[in-house]
Amino acid sequence: MALEDYKNIIHRCFRCGYCKFTSDYSYLGFNCPVYNKYRLESYSPGGMIWLIYASLVKGELEPSEHLSQILYSCTMCRNCVEECKFKFNEDIVNILKAAREEMVDKYLVPSMVNRFLTNVYDYGNPYRELKQNRGNWAEDTKIKQYEKGDEFLYYVGCVGSYDTTSQKAARALGNVLLQSGLPFGILGERELCDGNEVDMLGERGLFELLKEKNTQMFKELGVKKVVTLSPHSYNALKNSYSNEFEVFHYTQLLRDLIKSSKLDVSKGFEVKVTYHDPCFLGRYNNEYDAPREILTAIPGIELIEMERNRGNSFCCGGGGGNFYTDVLSSGKDSPSRIRVREVYDTGANILAVACPICMMMFEDAVKTEGLEDKLIIKDISQIVEESLL
Amino acid sequence: MDIYSSLVNIVGEGFASNHKEELYIYSRDSGAQQPRRADYVALPQTVEEIQQIVKLANEEKIPITPMGGGLTLNGLTVPTKGGIVLDMKRMDRIIEVNEKSRYAIVEAGVCQGALQSYLEKNYPHLQHSQPDAPPTATIVGNVLIQGHGHLSVTYGINSQMVNGMEIVLPTGEVCKLGSCSISPYWHARDPLPDLIGLFLGWFGTTGIVTKLSLQLFPKPKFRDLLTFSSDDIDLIPDFILDTTQLNLMENLFIISQQWPVWTQHVLYVPIISAQDQQELEFKIELHKKLLRKYEGKITLVEGRNAERMRESRLPIPPVSLTLFADVKQGGGFQYTGGILPIEKIPEVWPKALELYHKYGQPYIYADQLLTSGHNIMFGLAYCLNRADEQDTEKVREALDESNRLILDMGGILWKAELSAQKLMMERMDPNTVKLMRRVKKALDPNGIMNPGNWDA
Numbered sequence: 001m002a003l004e005d006y007k008n009i010i011h012r013c014f015r016c017g018y019c020k021f022t023s024d025y026s027y028l029g030f031n032c033p034v035y036n037k038y039r040l041e042s043y044s045p046g047g048m049i050w051l052i053y054a055s056l057v058k059g060e061l062e063p064s065e066h067l068s069q070i071l072y073s074c075t076m077c078r079n080c081v082e083e084c085k086f087k088f089n090e091d092i093v094n095i096l097k098a099a100r101e102e103m104v105d106k107y108l109v110p111s112m113v114n115r116f117l118t119n120v121y122d123y124g125n126p127y128r129e130l131k132q133n134r135g136n137w138a139e140d141t142k143i144k145q146y147e148k149g150d151e152f153l154y155y156v157g158c159v160g161s162y163d164t165t166s167q168k169a170a171r172a173l174g175n176v177l178l179q180s181g182l183p184f185g186i187l188g189e190r191e192l193c194d195g196n197e198v199d200m201l202g203e204r205g206l207f208e209l210l211k212e213k214n215t216q217m218f219k220e221l222g223v224k225k226v227v228t229l230s231p232h233s234y235n236a237l238k239n240s241y242s243n244e245f246e247v248f249h250y251t252q253l254l255r256d257l258i259k260s261s262k263l264d265v266s267k268g269f270e271v272k273v274t275y276h277d278p279c280f281l282g283r284y285n286n287e288y289d290a291p292r293e294i295l296t297a298i299p300g301i302e303l304i305e306m307e308r309n310r311g312n313s314f315c316c317g318g319g320g321g322n323f324y325t326d327v328l329s330s331g332k333d334s335p336s337r338i339r340v341r342e343v344y345d346t347g348a349n350i351l352a353v354a355c356p357i358c359m360m361m362f363e364d365a366v367k368t369e370g371l372e373d374k375l376i377i378k379d380i381s382q383i384v385e386e387s388l389l
Numbered sequence: 390m391d392i393y394s395s396l397v398n399i400v401g402e403g404f405a406s407n408h409k410e411e412l413y414i415y416s417r418d419s420g421a422q423q424p425r426r427a428d429y430v431a432l433p434q435t436v437e438e439i440q441q442i443v444k445l446a447n448e449e450k451i452p453i454t455p456m457g458g459g460l461t462l463n464g465l466t467v468p469t470k471g472g473i474v475l476d477m478k479r480m481d482r483i484i485e486v487n488e489k490s491r492y493a494i495v496e497a498g499v500c501q502g503a504l505q506s507y508l509e510k511n512y513p514h515l516q517h518s519q520p521d522a523p524p525t526a527t528i529v530g531n532v533l534i535q536g537h538g539h540l541s542v543t544y545g546i547n548s549q550m551v552n553g554m555e556i557v558l559p560t561g562e563v564c565k566l567g568s569c570s571i572s573p574y575w576h577a578r579d580p581l582p583d584l585i586g587l588f589l590g591w592f593g594t595t596g597i598v599t600k601l602s603l604q605l606f607p608k609p610k611f612r613d614l615l616t617f618s619s620d621d622i623d624l625i626p627d628f629i630l631d632t633t634q635l636n637l638m639e640n641l642f643i644i645s646q647q648w649p650v651w652t653q654h655v656l657y658v659p660i661i662s663a664q665d666q667q668e669l670e671f672k673i674e675l676h677k678k679l680l681r682k683y684e685g686k687i688t689l690v691e692g693r694n695a696e697r698m699r700e701s702r703l704p705i706p707p708v709s710l711t712l713f714a715d716v717k718q719g720g721g722f723q724y725t726g727g728i729l730p731i732e733k734i735p736e737v738w739p740k741a742l743e744l745y746h747k748y749g750q751p752y753i754y755a756d757q758l759l760t761s762g763h764n765i766m767f768g769l770a771y772c773l774n775r776a777d778e779q780d781t782e783k784v785r786e787a788l789d790e791s792n793r794l795i796l797d798m799g800g801i802l803w804k805a806e807l808s809a810q811k812l813m814m815e816r817m818d819p820n821t822v823k824l825m826r827r828v829k830k831a832l833d834p835n836g837i838m839n840p841g842n843w844d845a
Contacts, residue, residue: 005750008718011719011720011774011775011776012715012718012719012720014419014711014714014715014720014721015459015721016417016419016525016711016714017458017523017525017713018524018525019521019709020525021502021524024509025500025501025503025505025506025524026505026506027483027502027503027504027506027507027510038403039404039432039476039478039479040404040411040414040430040432040476041411041414041415041459041476042406042408042410042413042414047414050413050414051410053416054413058776061409061410061413062409064408064409066408066409066410067410070410076746079476085708085711086712086714086715087715099571106439122776149667229727233792244639252839259737332742367700
């Protein structure tokens with residue numbers, strides 16, 4: 001929806017600040033990753049809404065590069081939606097998205113956002129990587145290309161396909177799926193960006209184009225079920241695409257495969273693990289249990305919860321394209337560094353993730369915090385792979 | 390070096406701004422007051438940084454407006470003469486909790502929610518007195534505007550719960566007040582000359598509080614409330630007298646609202662708390678017994694409506710009051726906080742209703758007893774539509790008339806906006822006004838601290 005569609009709502013934010021917290025006002029810090037880093041009121045959800053109203057609705061402020069920097073620093077983690085007490089809470093992130101659309105129309109996006117969008121348009125991925133290299137991660141594995149009749153399309157997404165850290169998770173999930181005997185395949189070089197971040201960045205036209213191309217391809221290939229590595233892909237395919245195919249996040253599928261004994265994880269894993277809820281799986285799609293059910297099904301794993309978990313999870317800082325655009329930027333108060341310090345405080349040896357973006361953000365943060373020897377980041381697919389008999 | 394560069398040098402890149410976007414936000418709040426220009430925003434993290442900013446402001450003769458949560462609604466943290474807004478929320482450490490002497494030392498930016506959560510996790514048997522404000526309101530800000538909280542009937546208003554303070558004076562010196570000026574402990578305010586009073590209720594015109602020791606109290610294991618209903622406003626002072634005579638309440642609200650319909654009565658809502666179930670039941674029973682004296686005139690509300698009141702008023706803080714801001718779907722509200730003698734309630738009640746009708750506002754009385762029956766916070770609350778300047782102007786008129794009503798009734802105004810401060814000072818003993826001026830001049834010779842407030 002366009003910003004115009006929110007004109008009767010947008011001035012209603014009272015800036016009471018509930019949106020900055022967890023549901024129990026955790027003293028660990030504010031749960032809005034952007035406000036927690038900048039601490040200027042303009043970077044709080046309420047501040048952003050007031051600025052959007054002033055600049056893009058009321059015309060009191062000329063839209064500027066600084067406004068753009070503020071708006072694009074948001075990771076779209078939906079903590080504000082979760083914690084806002086007003087009836088219009090559901091629209092907070094939608095308003096921000098609509099405002100970004102206006103900023104795109106005004107050519108007022110940060111240069112890295114521009115680069116992200118241009119790369120996706122030109123190359124089908126934000127990294128400016130060649131399309132024909134998209135499936136390279138699967139070389140030396142037995143993972144095959146998707147063929148008509150395969151039960152599942154394994155959709156990997158841009159980050160899992162190209163980021164060297166996240167490729168480990170992509171491979172692990174492929175191997176686990178192979179072991180389960182489930183008929184599946186990948187698209188390899190035919191795979192195209194799902195567009196979740198493009199949508200979050202406000203490039204509506206490009207998102208529609210990607211959606212159209214992907215949907216067309218899925219139709220031609222007769223895809224009925226899709227399993228995604230990334231919660232971001234899961235969110236886009238499940239909530240924004242046509243409902244002609246079923247979409248699963250891989251943790252939902254693995255949970256069911258373990259339950260039905262199609263995967264035997266009884267080899268076990270003697271380790272203390274804590275789990276980080278990704279925003280696009282948890283707050284966007286209310287899936288908090290599947291990853292935990294997998295971890296607790298593996299003998300030997302001691303699952304320790306962080307204080308901020310489930311709906312109160314603290315975003316890794318990579319959402320809304322920030323994993324690439326870095327508008328939120330780094331520093332000791334960057335969300336991923338704060339989060340790995342919290343992980344370390346739990347006494348866990350492994351931080352389990354279920355999102356390739358979280359994985360790359362935390363890998364970097366662990367190094368910056370000097371915790372490489374103490375804390376290992378593993379995707380749940382890797383943990384399952386290592387637990388298979 | 391220009392002022393902006395100096396601020397960046399002091400607080401670091403990213404924590405000072407002169408961008409129009411930040412200045413827009415810090416030039417207004419959610420109340421009805423007109424926006425007023427801010428020139429810079431700075432977010433200090435240390436006392437030394439504040440000292441440097443104060444030094445800079447004195448050199449440049451530029452005002453400083455300290456700000457906590459920015460939720461006064463009355464524009465008290467919006468500059469009146471431009472200058473630097475000092476957003477204190479990066480000073481967010483809970484420095485110490487002394488369990489045995491029951492106090493917490495917090496930095497100026499610690500918010501209500503953070504202390505609440507910290508105590509729940511680490512000292513679940515202790516609590517602090519929390520205002521009805523959202524949890525982003527800061528402890529220090531609430532104390533400095535002499536706010537009240539959910540324990541104010543039992544222990545007094547929140548500014549009476551201060552054991553000590555650390556302050557950066559307008560001339561840059563750091564000063565400790567209370568027992569901490571003598572001892573490593575921040576356990577007592579008295580017996581000493583009460584210099585702390587020089588900083589309470591002055592709206593940041595006398596110095597910048599950087600640390601504060603706040604009294605903590607036993608947290609009860611059980612809480613409940615009763616809802617009594619009446620249509621006779623003349624009974625209010627006597628019923629307050631009787632309930633406070635029992636001396637068993639945690640808090641007392643007197644509520645009457647246009648919506649929902651069932652609240653269109655005088656509703657007495659005493660909050661009862663206890664350390665065990667028996668004690669709770671006993672206290673509740675004693676309160677119910679009060680009704681015998683008022684048979685047929687005050688009745689007990691039971692069933693679903695009593696449950697609704699529990700849902701609305703038992704949570705700390707009660708979200709329902711924040712939601713009032715959206716009654717007009719307009720994103721703002723402000724209220725006249727009249728601190729009234731209790732016997733004046735029957736007289737002011739219908740006059741307040743007239744004002745609500747005159748200004749086309751749904752009426753809401755959400756009055757809270759302060760201390761164990763010495764006065765009451767009698768509010769006249771007005772929602773406003775931020776998208777409609779005429780509506781906001783109308784609310785400003787309503788507030789002015791409400792302020793005058795409270796003063797005419799012998800009340801005083803809580804966290805008064807500039808025009809309300811002026812109204813009070815016009816009626817104030819001239820020698821009191823002179824004394825205030827002398828105190829301000831003595832502490833702040835260059836007049837840099839939130840000027841315009843408490844100006845004669």
